[in-house]
Amino acid sequence: MPSPIALSPSSPPPSLFLKKKKSSLSQIPPFPTAASYLSALHEADARARGQVVTPTSTPPLSISSSLTSASGDTVLNEPDADRSGLTYPLTAPTSEQVFTTVHTEFGHCANQDYRCVSQHDSEKPVAEHKIEEPPYYILFTTYFSYLLLIIFGHLRDFFGKQFAKSYFTHLVPYNGYAPLNSDFDSFYTRRLKRRMDDCFSYPVTGVAGRTILVYDRYSEDCNYTQMYPGTKTRALNISSYNYLGFAQTSGGCADAVEESIKRYGISMSGTRREGGTCDLHQTAEALVARFVGMEDALISSMGFATNSTFIPALVGKGCLVISDEHNHASIRVGVRQSGAHVRMFKHNDMDSLEALLREVISQGQPRTHRPWKKILVIVEGLYSMEGTMVNLPKVVELKQKYKFYLFVDEAHSIGALGPHGRGVTDYFNIPPRSIDVLMGTFTKSFGAAGGYIAGCKELINSLRLRGHSGPYAEAMTPPVLMQVVASMASIMGVASPTSSNPKASSQALTVAPQADEYIHPGMAPASSLPTWLSLPPSLSDGSEARERIRRLAFNSRYLHAGLNKLGFITYGHPFSPIVPLLIFNPGKMATFARMMRARRPTPIVVVVVAYPATPLVTSRVRFCVSGAHTKDDIDIILRACDEVGDILDLKHGHGERWPLEEIMKRSVELVNSL
């Protein structure tokens, strides 16, 4: 059963190194007006409906042709909708192609060449992460910009306190109260961040899929207040954590969630240990354990809280936590609450980790020099600001030697990495059980919310009992649980109970011989899912999700490679869906975001981050690629970066440079050459 996301029946097994038959550029249809394009689309759609037999068991809601838009805002009255490529693909679908997704949420891309398998080549060593240095004048002007901002900030504070007292009431003591926030602590926020506040916290509406509707806003008083005229703009979304494109309003997952709301309601009205546990929790936990390849798993209703409330149950006084310096804030909060001693090692630097391990084990606890009770090394699978991937083979090797416990935070990597989407262990083909604790979130790849911790049964039971979330935090709500179950089951594929259908599951997934037996990374036994759940065939055979994973891998690599060939400095692993592009100067950073948003016909919304989330000099824009993006979308982003990068002087990479057209034309070759 071919995938209905991208159906191209006659496509031979893609030979990636052959010269491409058709370039994507030549496919842009020569339709002069929106009307003619639409009518052509109508025609193609009508033909497709007539010819292709759509899966009959699919619930009616998920059959939506390329023309129907399930979003509440009708796409037709959006200006520029025709040329932007946002609401309709730039490449018109051919008669054989039937897409069941809404293009604004999940892009239509039928070309099987634009796929890639995310897998580590075990013969190659794990690539060290190289950091390219910018020219000195860039560093100088960056420091100078900050200096200027600080000087002007202090000047404005000084004169402001004399002449515009009303703005400073909350910063000075009044009426016997100390100021709520000291002007020193809030200096950065008031004087540096406020200048570019228009780049953050944009209110949006609708689904955060491939495109997103942002509310227009402007400020007349230097970002103190924002004015909303009430209009909205649809923009290409390269910012949301929607790696596999499960942020959708239609399709099998949304249908399952709707059914779950009807059956279970909205909330479990209580904590897990005080009557807030339902059968869906057990189903989801068992499924997560299978998905990641561990004995057992527990689920927490918030990703941040998964770290901050369960790490204290793992370590305590007399224990040592060794943490990567770029670990997420939630890990830091959790470690701080635990009372354990913390040491940091240089980001992803295995030599630094080993040296530290040798030191701490030989020296023991400070002052008393008693041996540590236990040492927990906490690393992330993919680092959210750097896009780097942990050198897991080396960490596991060190673990054998130094006997520490290993906690891998897969918040970003689960779903997004590995040929089966099972995260960083799948990518490196390392047995998951060689790691003690696997943690991850459902926010990113699964389009849900919350997080999980997986490990051996004894550990998980102990965490259920001793973690803070069990007795005090609200249980995960049924709709969120259902989204987790449905999206996860669709990534795994569902083994039919009779297992008499080897054809459907022959490709990359191994067939579970019996319904209850599970070999990692295999399909989910049908018995492990709620009986009332009926996923459409494309989801239950895993073909659609496989497409999503492969599209994500291609898009990630293509954007990485494309930006490098354009001459930008980027960080991170080529397979990482997080692609940070270095901007350095704080002023350019804000300008970059504004210019991208102001682009027509296709506005692009980007995430820019600066100090304190990053080191002072390395301000960056962080692209989050999704499997919902098409190759055309990445082309649009590359073109935008190319043009904006020229204006802002951002191209400081040392590698070989290609012109944009060549990058776009030779994309497949580029992706495979990395």
Place this chain on the structure above:
Amino acid sequence: MSAGNATLEPLLTWLTLILAQLERTFYKVPGSAVIARYVRSSHQNDPGRTVLELILIVFAVRTLMQSRSRDKSEGKLIKFSEKEIDELIDEWTPEPLSAPLTEWEQRDLASVPVIAGPNGPKPKILSTGKTVINLASYNFAGLAGNEHIKERAIETLRKYGLGSCGPPGFYGTVDVHLELERDIADFLGTESAILYSQGFVTISSVIPAFCKRGDIIVADRAVNFAIQKGIQISRSTVRWYDHNDLKSLEDVLISVEKDRRKRGTPITRRFIITEGIFERDGEIVDLPKLIELKHKYKYRLILDESISFGSVGRTGRGLTELYNVPASQVDMLVGSVANGLCSAGGFCAGSTIVTEHQRINGTSFVFSASMPPLLAVAGSEGISFLRNTPSALTSLQENVRAVRAVLEKTEGIAVVGHRASPIVHFHLKIPCIANGSANGIATNPTTVMPPPTGPSFDYEAEEKILQDIVDDALANGVFITRAKRLRGQEMVETRPTVRIVVTAALTKKEIEKAAGVVKGSVAKVLGKRKA
């Protein structure tokens, strides 16, 4: 000799020339005259003084070059050879990652009932397949299972999808989040509100956003676990007052002020942190008196209304409505959307300055994805339900009275908490006395430990009896729960209790019948124990 001099002579002249050249260049540098004058005046024909100056310079340079890392033990490291280190590594055996569960802990874990299908006033238990009356879940106003809210949630799903896929700062602020924030602020009558995606982490994020090192927190001894964690992270100076004793609070406030006067330190930020309805025992704080004290001693008030929001007051606005105090008098009013509105998440309401500050400094706001839009819509719908249905809160209060009336007459247990509290805790009247008595310590605001009131209890024995009661009640069709605590992690060990959560979704008759079942279970379990 002279030959030697002769050969040296050109060298010496050359050196003199160089020196002269250097001197000239030195004087050409602007400001060099000042340095020369300084050196000359400090030298004063005394080489010792110059040496001292030089030493000072060397010392200054060394201090500047020194690494500023915190590790003072670096110098105190014991030197080992590589071989010794290898041996030490071989010898080291870590403790297991998780201590195995005790028998009681295993029972505790297994005793958690699993609900099949939706939760509500009458859920079905998975293991028995029986429908029971639910007095365990936070469903105060009876919002669970509300058909209109379900419909709205499905509409939202079809427009927004499920997850928000991003933190609020990065395109995760959906319009429905802002609407819920506005709804909450309107409902309570504050300037604004900020939405967190889980109730539990809300206050433990709000506290450290404002309370920093050196600030003063005065807190109740029986505050809930989330507040304890928030206080722990804030690293502020903490003073404790006796549980729900505002006289004790005033004493502490006076002593803090006295202390400050004595030391002559400038005013720092000062906060009073307490709960509206205590999650631990259902006591209600005397809000008007608290506000009076706060104003008198110039403290800011962080009030956790996680239980009281959506459950007390004429329309469920919480303690401020119950006592008719404007909510704007509370500086940071923290509540739970999960408990009060049967959805998920938490909020902090207050002035715009307070909420905007958290949008950058609230750790779990900034670093976490925003809550799924459909849950935010469910929250908004919950508020409009509360606004339009004051009868729900009236029947809730009637039910509370009915439950208390039955339980207070039950032999062998003591019902604690305030009359109006929708959560009713009871513990055993006759304690299981543990061996050994508590050490006497006077009330001391610097420690969280309360003054000793009597012999210490055998917690586990009491927990077991209470669990028997809970199990028996469940077998007879009433779902209640012990108030689960993390013993050993809580700052203060409190008496184990059974918690009954009253709901407006049940009729008075059903509630009375359920309370009667609990009464019967108590009598049965305690009777068996005596026998």
